[in-house]
Each structure stands twice: as C-alpha cells, then as structure tokens.
Amino acid sequence: MKYAQLPREITRTLPFYLAMEEYVAINMNEDVFFTWQVEPTVIFGRNQLIETEVDIEYCKKHNISFFRRKSGGGCVYADTGNVMLSFVVTSTAPVMDSIAKYATLTAGMLQHLGVPAEVSGRNDITVNGKKISGFAAHKLHNRTIVHSTMLYDFNTIHMENAIHPSNEKLSSKGVGSVRSHVSSLSECGINIGLEEFKKALRAYMCAGETCFLSVADEDGINKKSQPYYDKEWLLGKNPRSEFVGYKRYEGIGEFQPHIHISGSKIAHFTLAGDFFCQAESVNIIEELLQGLPYDQQSISKALDKINITDLIPGLTKQKFIQLLF
Numbered sequence: 001m002k003y004a005q006l007p008r009e010i011t012r013t014l015p016f017y018l019a020m021e022e023y024v025a026i027n028m029n030e031d032v033f034f035t036w037q038v039e040p041t042v043i044f045g046r047n048q049l050i051e052t053e054v055d056i057e058y059c060k061k062h063n064i065s066f067f068r069r070k071s072g073g074g075c076v077y078a079d080t081g082n083v084m085l086s087f088v089v090t091s092t093a094p095v096m097d098s099i100a101k102y103a104t105l106t107a108g109m110l111q112h113l114g115v116p117a118e119v120s121g122r123n124d125i126t127v128n129g130k131k132i133s134g135f136a137a138h139k140l141h142n143r144t145i146v147h148s149t150m151l152y153d154f155n156t157i158h159m160e161n162a163i164h165p166s167n168e169k170l171s172s173k174g175v176g177s178v179r180s181h182v183s184s185l186s187e188c189g190i191n192i193g194l195e196e197f198k199k200a201l202r203a204y205m206c207a208g209e210t211c212f213l214s215v216a217d218e219d220g221i222n223k224k225s226q227p228y229y230d231k232e233w234l235l236g237k238n239p240r241s242e243f244v245g246y247k248r249y250e251g252i253g254e255f256q257p258h259i260h261i262s263g264s265k266i267a268h269f270t271l272a273g274d275f276f277c278q279a280e281s282v283n284i285i286e287e288l289l290q291g292l293p294y295d296q297q298s299i300s301k302a303l304d305k306i307n308i309t310d311l312i313p314g315l316t317k318q319k320f321i322q323l324l325f
Contacts, residue, residue, distance in 0.1 A: 001086075003206040004034040007215050014041050014067045017084065018199050018220060023221045024088045025143040031089040032285055033205040035198050041065040042154065042162050044075040045136065049256065049272045050235055058161045066162075068234055071095075071147065072253075072276035073123060073136035075163045081153035081184070083198055087146040087205075095137040095144065096275055096313045099123050102146045103135045109204040113197075115188055122251050122276075125160035130183035138279060151184040152194050165273055194272035237270050245323050252314035257323050259294070266292050 004024055017036045044053050053075040054066050064077075078120055087102050103119045104214060110117035110125070120126040125133035125148075129145050135148040159182070185197070192200065196220060213221075227233060243259040253275030260268035269289045271282050288306065292298050 001031045001033050001089075001206050002031040002209040002211040003202050004028075004088075005210050005212050006034075006246065007213060007218060011039065012036075013065060013225075014038050014043060014078075015225035017086065018067075018069055018228060019225035020221045021086050021088055021145045022140060022219065023224050025140045025145055027217070027220075028088075028211065029090070030209060030298070031087075033088075033202075034086050035201055036084045036086070037082065038065075038078055038084070040077075040079040040158055040162075041068055042075060042077055044120075045073045045274050046138070046279075047072055047272050047277070048075060048236075048274060052256075052272075053164055054160055055164060060165055062158065062162075064158060064162050066234075067228055068236065069136070069147075070139040070279065071136035071145070072274065073134070074254075074274035075289040076134060077153055077154070077159040077162050078149055079158065080154065081151070083150040083152055083194070083201070085148045085150055087144075089144050089146070090142055091144040092142065093144070094141060094230055095278075096122065098137050098144045098146050099135045099276075103133075103148070105205070106133065106148065106150075108202060108245050110185075112204065113190065113192070113200060115185065115190055122253075127183055127185075127188045128238055131181055132183055133184060136276070149197050150181060152190075152197060153184050153186045163256070177290075237272075243324075247323050249314065249319060252312075252319075255315075255323050259324065264294055266290060266294050275315070277312045280312075284311060286295060296325060299324065 034240060040063065042054050043058060044050060046069060050056070056066070059066050062090045067220065085106065091098055100119070103123065103125055107117040107125050108121050115127060117125050117127050123135040124131050133148050135146060135253070137144060137146040143209050190197065245257045248254045254273045256272040258270040258272065259266055266289050269286050271285060284306065288302055289299065292302055300317070300319060308315055308317055308320055
C-alpha cells in the first residue's frame with residue numbers, strides 16, 4: 001500500500017478529502033492510504049436525516065461545518081485533534097468485510113504502539129471499552145473506500161452538543177451520553193505526540209512507499225468536491241409521513257422508515273438510518289415499495305423480487321417487514 005502525498009500541505013474542508021478518495025479510486029490503480037485533518041466538522045452518513053443527527057443551530061453558532069458523506073454509518077464530530085484515515089483499495093469483498101479488515105489492521109498498529117486497542121461491534125475500535133475510532137466504507141466500481149476517525153484528542157463540549165445520537169444507540173453501548181462512550185489516545189496515555197502518531201500510521205500502513213499527486217490532480221479533486229456542497233445532497237430527503245418507525249438491530253444499525261399513505265397505498269416511502277449499504281440500495285427499496293398496498297402480504301411479495309440482505313448487509317426480509325408495522 002502506498003501513501004498518497006498531496007503537493008501542498010494546507011488546511012482544507014472535508015469535501016476535498018472525500019473527493020480525494022474518489023479521485024484516487026478512479027485515477028490510480030494502486031492501493032493507497034492517507035491521513036488528513038479538518039477544522040471542527042460534523043460528518044453524517046449517507047442515509048441519515050440531518051435534523052435528527054445534527055444540532056444545526058449549535059454548529060452555525062460555533063462555526064462548525066457539517067457535511068454528508070457517501071458511506072453509511074453514523075454521525076461523528078471531527079476537529080484538528082482527530083486524525084482521519086482513508087484506505088482506497090481494489091476489492092470485490094462486501095463493505096462489512098472491508099471495514100473489519102482495515103479496523104483490524106488499524107487496531108494492530110495501535111497495539112504496536114502499546115495501546116490495548118480491540119475491534120468492537122460492527123465498525124469500532126475501543127480501548128478499555130470506550131470508542132476511539134469508527135469506520136465506514138462504500139464502493140466505487142471495483143474499488144472500495146474505507147475511512148475512519150481516530151480520536152487522538154477532541155473538543156468535548158463540541159462533541160457533546162453538535163451531534164445527537166439516539167437514546168437507543170447510547171443504551172446499546174451501555175452508556176448515557178456521547179462523552180461517556182468515547183475516549184481518546186491522549187486519555188489512554190499514548191506516549192507520542194500527534195505529529196509523531198501520524199508518521200507512525202504512515203510507516204505502519206505503507207512501509208515507506210509513496211505516490212505523489214500533482215497540482216493538476218489537486219485541481220481535479222477540487223472539482224470533484226463540489227457536489228458535496230450541494231444543498232439538496234446536504235439536506236437530503238424531507239420525508240412526508242403518517243407512520244414513522246424506529247428499530248435498532250444489533251450489529252446492523254438503526255432504521256427509521258417514513259411512510260405516507262394515501263388510499264391504503266404507500267404514496268411515499270423513505271428509509272433513513274445509520275446502517276451500511278451499497279450506493280443505490282435505499283433508492284431500490286424505496287422505489288420498490290412506492291404505490292404498493294400498505295399490507296404485509298403485498299410488501300412481502302414485492303420483496304421477493306430482490307435480495308434485501310445483498311442491499312443492506314445483515315437485514316433479512318422478515319426484519320425489514322417488522323420495521324414497517
């Protein structure tokens with residue numbers, strides 16, 4: 001694996017780095033790794049509803065940016081005390097397998113530094129039972145993009161107030177607040193500074209191999225970043241609903257179906273949550289249910305046309321139907 005080195009080390013916004021992952025995936029054949037940092041930013045998952053995950057007013061008041069990413073998973077806060085990790089690899093493996101692979105690799109690197117890290121749940125790394133890193137992934141053709149946070153240090157007040165995980169999600173972790181669920185490498189007593197830690201990550205993952213991006217590449221990345229600023233992408237769907245469900249399946253994620261019913265049929269259906277899925281999976285499911293009679297038999301018959309577990313790993317047909325009634 002090679003380290004992707006930019007021509008200039010300057011402060012950039014989150015969309016640049018998300019676009020860099022895509023640019024590298026499309027324009028390079030090598031498996032690459034790189035780290036990055038951003039000013040205070042909230043990053044939420046592809047299928048999440050911004051109004052339930054992000055305190056927009058708090059973020060605006062405190063100059064905290066917020067952006068939607070293309071991978072699934074939950075909402076996270078990042079600042080210059082975090083190190084963000086990106087892996088871009090050629091792989092046909094399911095996204096959950098890729099997450100497990102690179103979470104295990106990263107935990108091994110921390111163990112190499114003397115940190116008692118272990119992979120926990122579907123996508124986390126913990127130390128002494130507290131989360132210090134979370135992973136997400138998505139596919140782009142035959143390439144897989146895996147990215148993660150790494151809490152070296154962080155602004156406790158901003159993390160507590162900028163993001164709003166559900167009570168059920170916190171309860172599933174056995175905690176009552178965001179702060180009691182997370183820790184940082186500095187709190188764990190790591191004995192090297194942030195810059196040395198970044199160098200150690202690079203050495204462990206890439207063993208001195210580097211691929212250098214040009215200024216032209218940088219310009220291409222900037223162009224590719226523009227859709228992340230689009231208001232429609234940022235705000236996402238505004239579901240019209242008479243039925244709003246909620247269920248959390250351990251190891252799969254949170255699901256929030258929104259159903260608008262007209263004349264006993266599903267006039268509009270939206271599925272939100274922090275689950276992982278393929279890029280167009282949710283659209284496929286939403287379009288499948290549109291116009292169906294709102295009854296279990298009709299929905300069950302329609303679901304026979306797809307393999308829902310292929311679209312959303314871990315979710316079975318039966319579990320999906322339970323969400324809707």
